[in-house]
Amino acid sequence: MIIALPVIQLMVLPLAADFEIKNINIAVVDHDHSALSRSLREKIVASGYFRLTVFGDSYPDAFKAMERNKADIILEIPNDFEKDLARDGGQDLFLAMNAINGTKASVGGSYLGRIIADFNQQYRKNLMIQSNSESSSIISINPINWYNLFLNYKIFMVPGILVVMVTMIGAYMCALNIVKEKEVGTIEQINVTPIKKHHFILGKLIPFWVIGMFVFTIGLFLVARIVYGIVPLGSIGLLYAFLALYLVAVLGIGLIISTYSNTQQQAMSLAFFFMMIFLLMSGLFTSIDSMPEWAKWIARLNPVTYFIEVMRMVVMKGSEFKDIKMHFAVTAVFAVVFNAWAILNYRKTS
Amino acid sequence: MTDVVLDHITKTYEKGSVVAVDDVSFSVEKGELFGLIGPDGAGKSSIFRMLTTLLKPDSGFATVNGSDTVKDYRDIRKKVGYMPGRFSLYQDLTVEENLTFFATVFNTTIHENYDLIKDIYVQLEPFKDRRAGKLSGGMKQKLALCCALIHRPTVLFLDEPTTGVDAVSRKEFWEMLKRLKTHGITILVSTPYMDEATLCERIALIQGGKILSIDTPEEIIRRFPKPLYSVRCNEMSRLLKELRSFAEIESCNGFGDYHHITFHNEAEIEKLKDRLIKAGYSEVEIRIEEPTVEDCFIRLMKSLDNGE
Incomplete structure (x- = not known):
């Protein structure tokens, strides 16, 4: 169970947690019916992101299609589109987007904008070649995405999701463990023994630490490498060194939760609450730089943030120890604080 | 020590x-x-x-x-x-x-x-x-x-x-x-x-x-202050209620097959059997009983409740 579940999650989640949007339904309202409007339409469909679901020359029809969820975007090409473009050198296109799914609308809109800009540029080039007029130089920007050349979403997500996996296993299992002893009553027997607090806590920490290491290894070598072909650019030893420290911090969170709860249910809800915040505020899905100031502070106090950053830096960029010194330091502080807190709060006597 | x-x-x-x-x-x-x-x-x-x-x-x-x-x-x-x-x-x-x-x-x-x-x-x-x-x-x-x-x-x-x-x-x-x-x-x-x-x-x-x-335990039992009797008959639950309503009976508690009773006045024991038979009970049996720890406990508990 412990091994199979994270492996399955790691294989399924990156496929689903993908912001690349495909299959956007587009309705094209073409009042022009010219060769140019047809080639624009074909270019849009050929991009692979769009699916032409409605095609006609009535805007109300297209709007109805949007209401019935058949279309996400309406593109309206005005009358005399080709003629005016050639004559006046300019023409307006009308775009209407269904913003119920905000991401789809904005991403779809920007895709479409890019396609149209590209189309426009090509058209101008053709025009110039035809007229042989003095070429006003056209500046085109060709961006390169460093470290992830093709903006492959999986390379970005898999390391992050691996961190989530390790965090969940560490915090949840550790939180449930001591609470289970409370529920079953075994802790009562243990408390009347000479076992010292820190011995007991260490006894709880070490097995989960080993499990965490093991799950990470499976995720990194079995799933990330074999399934997604992700090979860390940086040192694997460095990753493990960070993981070792990070696990101590995460297990500390689990321990704190378990010292405050009396039943497994309480521990579960507490752990769930913190995991939700930690995951959403960790920069896994959204960039921390674009968060408001207060949210940035939560992200900074969140151990998950640091490991996700380290993972991405080491796996994708090949960062070295000197690049992640700060991450090591902060995580070490987390580890000490959380575990000291747990040991202090765990009482054998009530 | x-x-x-x-x-x-x-x-x-x-x-x-x-x-x-x-x-x-x-x-x-x-x-x-x-x-x-x-x-x-x-x-x-x-x-x-x-x-x-x-x-x-x-x-x-x-x-x-x-x-x-x-x-x-x-x-x-x-x-x-x-x-x-x-x-x-x-x-x-x-x-x-x-x-x-x-x-x-x-x-x-x-x-x-x-x-x-x-x-x-x-x-x-x-x-x-x-x-x-x-x-x-x-x-x-x-x-x-x-x-x-x-x-x-x-x-x-x-x-x-x-x-x-x-x-x-x-x-x-x-x-x-x-x-x-x-x-x-x-x-x-x-x-x-x-x-x-x-x-x-x-x-x-x-x-x-x-x-x-x-x-x-022996001393606790020895300190039980009064002779204890056990009673049984054919209708035990009616008997329990009835015995408790008798003025001469100090305490009455169900004890499995018998009811254990003590009297305010020892002399009343003679009359009890006749009284019960008249009240329509059959197979009436009354005998003296050695108190158990439970009898002692109930007695002590009641005296505590009465604020003694």
Whole structure:
């Protein structure tokens, strides 16, 4: 169970947690019916992101299609589109987007904008070649995405999701463990023994630490490498060194939760609450730089943030120890604080 | 030499609104088999948990084997054996693993103290590879006792060890305790079963956090102030109500097949049988009865309720 579940999650989640949007339904309202409007339409469909679901020359029809969820975007090409473009050198296109799914609308809109800009540029080039007029130089920007050349979403997500996996296993299992002893009553027997607090806590920490290491290894070598072909650019030893420290911090969170709860249910809800915040505020899905100031502070106090950053830096960029010194330091502080807190709060006597 | 001393111990829960143990003092001699007898909620477990350093008393102090339960809790944890009321061993470890685990925790080995647990462990031996959770109730209790004894404690605390155990196993268990006494171990045992009281050397009757009486079971019974009679007939439940309404009868309690009664005035006994037969009962039988600890307990409890 412990091994199979994270492996399955790691294989399924990156496929689903993908912001690349495909299959956007587009309705094209073409009042022009010219060769140019047809080639624009074909270019849009050929991009692979769009699916032409409605095609006609009535805007109300297209709007109805949007209401019935058949279309996400309406593109309206005005009358005399080709003629005016050639004559006046300019023409307006009308775009209407269904913003119920905000991401789809904005991403779809920007895709479409890019396609149209590209189309426009090509058209101008053709025009110039035809007229042989003095070429006003056209500046085109060709961006390169460093470290992830093709903006492959999986390379970005898999390391992050691996961190989530390790965090969940560490915090949840550790939180449930001591609470289970409370529920079953075994802790009562243990408390009347000479076992010292820190011995007991260490006894709880070490097995989960080993499990965490093991799950990470499976995720990194079995799933990330074999399934997604992700090979860390940086040192694997460095990753493990960070993981070792990070696990101590995460297990500390689990321990704190378990010292405050009396039943497994309480521990579960507490752990769930913190995991939700930690995951959403960790920069896994959204960039921390674009968060408001207060949210940035939560992200900074969140151990998950640091490991996700380290993972991405080491796996994708090949960062070295000197690049992640700060991450090591902060995580070490987390580890000490959380575990000291747990040991202090765990009482054998009530 | 006294081994366990409680001096005016009080323990409350819920910020003082629930008094679990109310100004309790008693002491237990070394090597004694001492019983704490009382119904559920009487405060038995709270007393045990304070003596085993799991709870701190609100006021008063207690010593176990000369060590203070609050200050020297570390020493006590090394020396006492505790068997909680609820089965508290690791259910997914086997019998042998549990025993080895607790031996290791106390820095000893099974081998070292095997003579102490031998009599009990031989019965468990056939199941030593079975998981503790899969054992029967009686076997679980024997295993728990073994684990509590594995470090050769000087004082053994057994919190309701026979609750939920069948009659045969209960009898066996008390025989085991008698044998343990020969090793010089002081044993404190709590039980809600009054019939087990006579198996202890000395008992404390406890109710509502207060001690009603402390003495040997024989002495407690001897102090029962009046002759006790038992009555039976064909309609027992009607008889109980009717007897309680008779002015001459001081107390009447159902006791299985018989009702136990005492009189305000001894002379009334002669008239009772005729009166009952006239009232339409048949097979009426009245005889003098030796009081049990339960009779004493009920009597003490009632006098406490009446504020005496």
